Amino acid sequence: MNALDREAILAGLSSAITGSMGGLTVLQRVDSTNSFLLDLPPGEQHAHVVVADEQTGGRGRRQRQWHSPPGGNVYFSLGWRFKGGAPAALPLVAAVGLCRALDDIGLAGHGIKWPNDVLLGERKLAGILVEAQSAGSGPLCAVIGIGLNVDMPQQGADLIDRPWTDLKEHLGDGLPERNRIVAALADQLMSAMAGLMAGGLQPFHADWSRRDLLAGRQVAVEGAGQVVAGRANGIDAEGALRIDRPDGRPLIINSGEVSVHYG
Ligand code: BTN
DSSP, X not given: OOOOOHHHHHHHSOHHHHHHOOEEEEEEEXXXXXXXXXXXXXXXXXXXXXXXXXXXXXXXXXXXXXXXOSSSOEEEEEEEEETTSOOTTHHHHHHHHHXXXXXXXXXXXXXXXXXXXXXXXXXXXXXXXXXXXXXXXXXXXXXXXXXXXXXXXXXXXXXXXSOBOOHHHHHGXXXXXXXXXXXXXHHHHHHXXXXXXXXXXXXXXXXXXXXXXXTTOEEEEEETTEEXXXXXXXXXXXXXXXXXXXXXXXXEESSOEEEEOOO
C-alpha cells in the first residue's frame, strides 16, 4: 500500500480548498489524530487536517476503541471552529461530506446509519467521532475524526469483532491510492463544514435522507438505560431520528445506539 505523502495529498486538493486550509499534518504513527488536533494551540486547529498511517490509541464512539493498524487504512481528523459552538447536526453533515468523498473516488452503494456510520452491504466501512473542546475563552473548536477502512491489514481484520468491509473489497483494482482518498476527504469535509456554517443542516437534509439506510426499517434504539423499538422514519430538521412506535406514537431520538431488526 502506497505511503501517505504530504505533497501528493496537497497536489490532489481542489484549488478552492488549498487556499482555505489551515494546515496539513501527515504522521506515520500517533496515539489518535483527534487528540493530536485537540492538543494543538487554538490558533492552529481551524481547517487543519491531520492524517496518520497508524494510531496506537484510536478512539471510537461510545467509549469504544478504534483498531488502527498501519499500512492500509486512513485515520483522518479535521478541526473546525464554529462561532457559538458546534451545531448538533455536525455529525450528520460530516457523514454527508464523507459519502460525497466516497462518490468522488468511484464508490457506489454506500449509505448512512443514523447518526453517522457509513456502511456498505450492511457492513461498516467508516466511522466518525466528533469531539469538541473549548479554545480558552474563544469559540469552540470541533474535531471531526474519520476512520476509513481502505485495505484492511490482517492485524485489523483479526481484531474487529463487528461486521466490517473496506474499499478494496468493492473497488478492487480501481482502488485509488490513499493520498487521493485523503485529498477527496479534505475537499468534501471542508466544503461540508463551510456549508454547515452558512446554512445549517437544511442544505444537506435531502442528501442525508437519500443515503438513509434505516428509513422504513424496524429498529431498536438503546440509550439512557432504555430500549425503544419501532419503525425508523427519517430525521427531523435538527437531525434527530424519528421513530414510529408500534402504537403509532412518534418518538424523537437525539442520541442512542441503533440496531436493525432483520427479516
Ligand atoms: C466510530 O466509533 O464509529 C467512530 C470511529 C472514529 C475513528 C477515527 S480514526 C481518526 C480519529 N481519531 C480517533 O482516535 N478516532 C477517529
